[in-house]
Amino acid sequence: MTLATTPGPTTAERIRSACMRAQSALIALDGAEPETVGVHHLLADGSFAVAVPINGVAAGNVVAAGAGGVQAVLELTDYAPLPLREPVRSLVWIRGRMFSVPEAMMRATLDVVAAEDPNPALLQVGTEYALLRLEIDSVVVADATGAESVALGALLEARPDPFCAMETCWLRHIDSDHRDIVDRLAAKLPRPLRGGQVRPLGLDRYGVRLRVEGDDGDHDVRLPFTRPVDDVTGLSQAIRILMGCPFVNGLRARRTT
Template sequence: MSPSARDAEVPEPTTAERVHSLLSATSSLTVRACGEHHDLESPVSVHDSRLRLRAPLGTPLTTAAAGATEGLAVVLDVTDIAPVAVRDRVRARLTLAGRLHLAHLADDGLSVHLRVDVAHAVLATPYGTGALTADDLALATPDPLARYEAAMLTHLADDHADALAVLTRLLDPDLLAQHPDVRPLALDRHGLVLRLDHPHGHRDVRLVFPEPAADTEDFGHRMHQLLTATQHGLPAHRI
């Protein structure tokens, strides 16, 4: 169960949106094919249910793909790691199955563009597991903050610890009884997730924005609204 799943009214990204966002923000993944694991440093773009990535020319992976006229059966693994240092930094593990095809030679002449036709995917988080089909992925869009999330969370943790302390006023006091270390764990257009870390474990809490953030500038306005809410004792969180 997610930090906000106990309250059906709390908005949060769907599984397909989370997958799309994770893919759009990642720069590394592992491709499993022909009994081998191939680690790639590559940005990923999503077009409908097709992924675009690149790999060095002449590797065992690209050689195998070149010989597979119907596409090479592959499994892709992507790990979502929190950019801020917290206990249990793995936020999600994504597994996608599909067929890999060579697209075309890259402009540098040293790498090749690849296309993966996704068949299905599974996203596993500490709160549960969600599955989706190629159609689900094709209909989803990435969160507008996904590409900037790591930088914004790091900035919040490093430069605005005072703001995090203020935001805890929105929480149930019982959650703060053990004086947890409060760190920003994740964010999306719907809100900010805080990790409450104490010696015996941790708990994640979602602070919900009054309205979804459309972009990074809008995110600043939504954060200001949350901070303002603390002055009036307004309930702005769900667990």
């Protein structure tokens, strides 16, 4: 169960964040087994730079196809930061046509990707990986709320959540060392859900998500902040307000006197 009416990121924002966080990515061509992708990065022109095994089927088929390219699907898996019964938070499927990156554009493309995502696998392009480009036809995300597509223009205009890089460490930290925070957030859940095991599921500028693992299944609930936040100071204050921390109210009161 997800409370879909609460404020949260747009579909495009969710996909951009998932693209940045996803540690598991596969490329699939018709009639071939999926292959693991070393690098996946959305470029400003609306295509994906994808590093695939240099001796794999995808690289071989794309080279053989020449200027015509080949149809392919890039699948990104966004896993929950904590070990849960159902660890996958969302799946993103990017369908399109894949081409080789011309040798004359190789260094410039690698520099662009490295500037935003200094993935060590980029150093293996040319030896372990071949760099390809996936021109996007469609993008679909599926999670607990269902499946939804997003237009390429909206995807390019959206930005990843400002906290997606720190989300995993932060949620693991509060789950292992600050269960009091989880317990206070759990007290905000609808009463029928308070009997299950509550674990942190997600964090973004709009609020906190909790996973309740109960006897009747899993339930995801978003606890929204009073307003979106953009920095760590705002995030810390928003969480304290969400918890009902009396210190925040007291601090505000002293500042206004």
